[in-house]
Amino acid sequence: MKIIGIALLISLFLFALIFGMDLLLKFDVKTSIAAILTPIQIIGPVEIGLLTIFIFFFFALPLFHEYKKKKNKKKPAE
């Protein structure tokens, strides 16, 4: 969970930075928000598939790790 939390925190700040840069370029707020989203609008089935896999693992890997750690704790090394 900690990992996911950190990752989300990072993305929050990062996208704020990107958004800020767009504002500095003298775009208005609406276009700046749109600019963050436009690149993922025209997207084919392959990319959707890839994106889904990536995002799935984004959450799955840390959770899986957590689960494994718990299991290891319950069953300490012989």
Added chain:
Amino acid sequence: MKSFFKRRKTAVRAKQSSGSEDLIPSSLSANLDTIRQKTGYSPDIIIRTLSIGHYKAAVVYTDGLIDSVPIQESLLEPLLKHEALPKPLPPDEALPIIARQSIALGSIQFTKKYEEAILAVVGGDAVLFMDGTSTAVITDVKGGERRSIQEASTQVSVRGPKEGFTESMATNIALIRRMIHNPNVWVETMKVGKQTKTDVAVMYINGLVSEEVLGEVRRRLKKINMDGVLESGYVEQLIEDETFTPFPTIINTERPDIVTANLLEGRVAIIVNGTPFVLLAPAVFVQFFQSAEDYYSRFDIATAIRMLRVLVFLISLIGPAVYIAATTFHQEMIPTGLLIIVAAQRDNVPFPAFVEALIMEITFEILREAGVRMPKAIGSTVSIVGALVIGQAAVQAGIVSPAMVIIVSITAITSFATPSYSIAMSARLLRFLFMGAAASFGFYGVALIFMAMIVHLCSLRSFGVPYMSPLAPFIAKNVGDTFIRLPLLFSKNRPRLFGHSNPTRSERGQEYDHSVPKGMVNKKTVEGETNET
């Protein structure tokens, strides 16, 4: 803890099988009964009862594993002729005396353990039991039919010793000993495999070997928990650092001179009984591009040939991939004239380039596999059929293009030109990965897989030694013997990462001899005498 970023290996605890520590029964008949029973009344377990003086005794051995001459002449005869001891002693005390006086063999050993005695019997030793004592004498009479020493079949060289290892561990050790006359060559043996109890010997030069590597080898060998070890390949797979890699991290060789050279560099040899392939660790990547002959021929030729091998390896890896990438993604980089020729050839081929390449490569692999496994008598049939099918019919039928046949033939030849069979096998497998990458992303795909391969190679270690050393990490002192080979004059250093306990090969190196005239200056002495006028 080596590194944060590495997956921490949870130590697998091998359950030590606690074998029965039974003692040998002191009653001979009971003892022999147990032996018969335990060996399932197998007719090849020979039990010869005899009396030595007034003691009853029996010699037990396995037919076929022993040398019958020493058994008769050095064991049975003297024992039968043994004169009675001056005064009767209890069997416990008598046995050592008898053994000492009457057994005319080099190696004898006393044991009280039943397990050990019976293992000795099935391992090819003859064991002497005596009534009334639980001590037995193990005598070494190993022998029987073995293959004689022949030329190594997998690593042939034009120049250099022709002897190759055999299946007998003792012979193999002897072959190495014959090349280094040095008491510091140490051998440790152990038995590996729960059922097979295969003899495994670890050989090294004390003082040159790195203690860490040696310790690691011992540790890993002890950890092997497998019922059978039939060939050194088992050991190799069980002790290598990384299982999930196409690259070999342990060298295997059939040649004593290679083993000797590697021992001198501070490596450890692992000799497994029953196979002519000896393992050497730690291995580094560049070694698979070196052959023993490089050191026996001149350095410039050796260097050129090594460069050629790298090229050969690259071609066999990415040859077909480059063809696919160039013809389906990057047509602009093919010179116009060539492009037109290739396009003309491909005009009638019904498959995409990738499929065409796949068909041909797989056909070739099938042919190769068929050629290796087939009885020799019909070998030529397969090659004729193969040549006809691939070379002629497929092209004429328009199923594949002649250019593709050329590419496949080149990769086929290159995969045989690599000196190490194991690295050629890795290339064979990876080639298909590269082809897939080329088919989906052209050169970008090939480059990415290539980089991934480099990263993977850099991440590998062989017994703690980075696999790509001395290139990465770059060790300037050791680069003289990698893809290039400097003259022997300059090879003064052992590999730093594991030969560090004694880094220099000779105290002042092999000095250049200036007294031999080389130029105009002091030519006259020699020149004048040898010039024919």
Added chain:
Amino acid sequence: MKRNLIMSLILAAASFLLAGCWDKRELTDLAIVSALGLDITESGQYVGTFQIVIPSNVASGLQGGGGENLPIAVYKAEADNLIDLHGQLSGKISRQPYYAHTNVIVISEKLAAEEGIAAVFDGIDRGIEFRNTTKVVIARGEKAEMVVQTLTGIDKLPSEKIIKMISLNELIQGEHFNTRVHDVIHTLVSPGSEPLISGVSLKGSAEDGNKQENLQSAQLETAPYANGMAVFKKDKLIGWLDDDLARGTTWTMDKLLSTNLNLDWKDQKNAIAFQVSRQQTEVRVDIKHEKPVISIHVQAEGDIMEVKQAISLNDPHVLADIEKEMNKVIEQDILHSVQKVQQYHADVFGFGEAVHRKDPTYWNKVKKTWDDEMFPSLTVQVNAESFVRRTGLRNKSYWSSIDS
């Protein structure tokens, strides 16, 4: 195992990617365009003529290939810009036109003179398939279409014949040279220089050049030949330089590789043939009294290849005289072409750039008026030095034995 998870992730991604293959083009789906001809209609539309290679007819040695069949197919399209031309083609051809191997772009004289060539090149410059090293020629007195569709003899591909013909001339005679797209754009944009592009004309009847019969006679009825260099001002063709004038220009631009010069000797015209094998030209700029003075210094060396009278070529003094004579010829050659170009008000030599390099501040002052005022009235001094190095395998000519 986490490692296995990652591996499965990578494998899953890879399988998706294999399904992608966005930029995959099989060779059998490509129509290799070897030459592109550009004309203009009365209404101002571009007409593109695409010379497309038929590979199996070009590559000989294959069963049934070569010989009788035509090596090229020609397609035509009409549109307002280059990209649209490409689009228009799609309904007429079964394979995707592919331009990375386009050798030559042929622009008709009419298009170059009336419309200007600047509009043509942006698509080529920007696009990724076209190379900046593609050569450009002007179809002189002919439609570009005709040049592109004419079949040729030795080189099966007509585009290759055109390029090789010009570069051979560049190598031997120096009256033409190949201009790359890059050079055209470079000279177009920089204020102190103008484009200079080789011209190609057709001999014989242009209409019959695209038929197989044209190839049946040893002396082809219709064939392209190099014809002069086109002088541009800004992006419009304004005139031609022929033969010696063209060579003088090449010489001034230091692009001459070798050439043959004929000298008069003792009242006989063209009595000595001299081959220049190496040369160096240096253009120096001096600014005197707020006026640039251009001095061209030429050094040339070569061999005497042929004489038509008894000249004792073993006499160094004679050779010195020949050298002197030759200096005059070279100076005349260069001076003539410079004067001719000055009349066109088009600085194809790049004198302006030389001034720019010499004195940027002065250049900024005269930049605007350079083409029309400064350049035509430039003082140009030519100074040639030539050296006869060898005289072939003989010293005296056999003329001396015949005459005596």
Added chain:
Amino acid sequence: MEKAKISAFQLFVMIALFEFGSAILIPLAIGAKQDAWLSIVMGMVGGFLLFFIYYRLYLYYPDMLPTGYVQKIIGRIPGKMLAFLYMIYFIYLASRDLRDFGAMLVTSTYPDSPLFVVNALLMLLVIYTLRFGIEVLARTGELLFFLFLLITVSALVLISSSGLIDFRQLQPVLENGFYAVFKTVYMETLYVPFGEAIVFTMIFPYLNERKKLKRVYISAMTLSGLSLAFAMIINVSVLGVDLTSRSQFPILSTIQMIELAEFLERLDVYFLLVLIIGIFFKLSLYFYVAASGIADLFQVKEPSQLIYPMGIIILLSSISIAGSYAEHIEEGLKLATIYVQLPVQVVIPAVLLIIAFFKNKKTKALPA
């Protein structure tokens, strides 16, 4: 902090490849026209000055990551926040580099492929690499460096032997005066690529021979700076100022001009490998530094856990960082330099150094 050691040569290689990375791609300092190379050289000198700030800070706390010593200098909470912002900055630069590369590939060679997929492939490679840690990255760098040298030298030989170089294009020198050159230095080349070497402050503690640091750093910088300047000289003298400044990727156009023996032409695809190596390395370094910094800040026990999620974030932000390549370049070379790079690379380290100086003055003498 990972328990790893890298050798002096490995650091050298890393710095050289890093500096080359994306800087070789873009029309660097072309605002200075034909004097771009001069501007690059001056940027390099500026880079040395910045290095001495970082170096002094390193000498105060040689065994600590900057994420650690920032907390010592300005207090725990503000230190953590500042360090976190620095990590965000590194991630941002990583996304920028990924975008640079993806855009180059898509515009030059793979026009129909989606940017997302092109970027994702490289990202997967980087994720795969970084899970092995800095040592493997350093070793990989050594091998790639040799490959890199081989290709660039052969490219240079090809360019010069096809007679494309015309040094006259570099004249007149200093046409618009010294100030025009200087302006591109403090607007551009000082930060990109030389100031970006601030990431190495996170790598310094791993060096096994501390004394060699200064020499290694300076020589690597000099090598890469001069090579970049040289590359620019080649670009301008082959393409001319005009085309160089109009090119999205000048080096690619230069390579495309090669025509040799009617056989060696259209070589840009071979050259792609150099670009992949450069970008791969730069991206990996930013990413690694960010990951190890974050792990240090949040006390993550296994930093390898962070690699995958952060990789996905970088991948996504590389796509949404700008709508068009023009916007991307405008942001990177005009805006980011002044509003982001200047404070992050120059001002804050300088302030930190001053504070650290006064803090340490009382306690101990500065180790030489």
